Amino acid sequence: MRYRVTIENCSETYPCSEQQTLLQGMEQLGKRGIPVGCRGGGCGVCRVQVTSGTFSKAKMSRSVISEADESKRIVLACRCTPTSDLSISVVGKMQKALSAQRLIETEDDVSVAAVG
Amino acid sequence: MAFKGVLRPGLIQIRVLNMDEAINHYQNILGLNIVSTEADGRVYLKGWDEFDHHSVVLRQAESAGLDYVAFKVDSDDYLREIEPKIVAWGLEVDHVPAGEQPGVGRRIGFTLPTGHRIELYHQIDMAEDHPGINNPDIYQRRPDGMGASRFDHLLCYGPNIGKAREFFCDVLDFYQPEKVDLPEGDGSLAIWLTASNKAHDIAFVEHEEPGKLHHVAFLLQDWNEVGAAADIISINDVSLDIGPTRHGITRGQTIYFFDPSGNRNEVYAGGYTAYPDHPVRSWDFDHVGKGIFYYERSLNDRFLTVLT
């Protein structure tokens, strides 16, 4: 079964099967919008809030998703699979290691597209 | 013996979200061997070329990341003598009794100003399945997966890395083969520190959040093995970060990927031989891309932000 996922921040939309995580579905089609990190629920860069639809989720690192987050339907896109059409909004701050980091020009940037 | 005091990073305890997935990764993908599984659920592993009982400890937890890294020292006398020096430098030292990990003697531990817990130990049993000693063969049997031969080094992210450098160099007699300077002032963005001939035993990047892990690295023999590791990553759909590529810094040939809990791993080959009398190799901030990823010549966002 395939569902439609809409990323509200950038009005991107893509199909995602219930066998795939939201992040896998996006990456596999070369779409952008959700920052891609470890893909394992550990780093927290792929934080999204599900604004409509249903989903199932796997274990996520507590240091990046609190219980309060979960009750607000904030999840990690790499640990979350759709069980209906979904709308999500990207809420992870691509936190800069240093503000000076902006001096570095990056080209292959999967991630910045998301927030900006 | 010319090589005294701290010998190497010998033990690392990593938090994982799911033990079965982690075992599959560290055993079948990296190619470490399981030495034992203990009643508290922790799993102990080692690379094929390590003599000591184990080097990697996996602990299932609610969050991913690093519990601690422990450095092996050359004698129990050193452990006794170094403790007051660590205290005098300003860190609080605690004691972990022998047997807290199977086959490991007493350890002392402290937390760096970067937020990372470091331990020192001397005694550890020899592994049953150790490399050959008498008329030794290369190995007893061909290693699994990537065939990582040993735990090599780690990269930590946290604040006050200048203080960490001072501690390692002044108290533990490490030296600094290489660094990246900040654009302003005399601080460093990143430092590479070693107690040995390896270009780094531990490295740090300045970062506001304390105690973060960037990667744990394991040694491969050569560039061909790095290529084979890349094949294994694709065959098994392991989450790839970047590579195969080379670091300008250390000159290591490398590939970065993630374990199933999001902890970054590296397999690494080559790199120059470091000596304490060599000049500190320095990279200007505007050359950091080439320093970190020599072929791509630019940093990606993930290098600075994706941590556990």
Ligand code: FES
């Ligand atoms: S990409 Fe790291 S938690 Fe999802």
Ligand SMILES: [Fe+2]
């Ligand atoms: Fe490394």
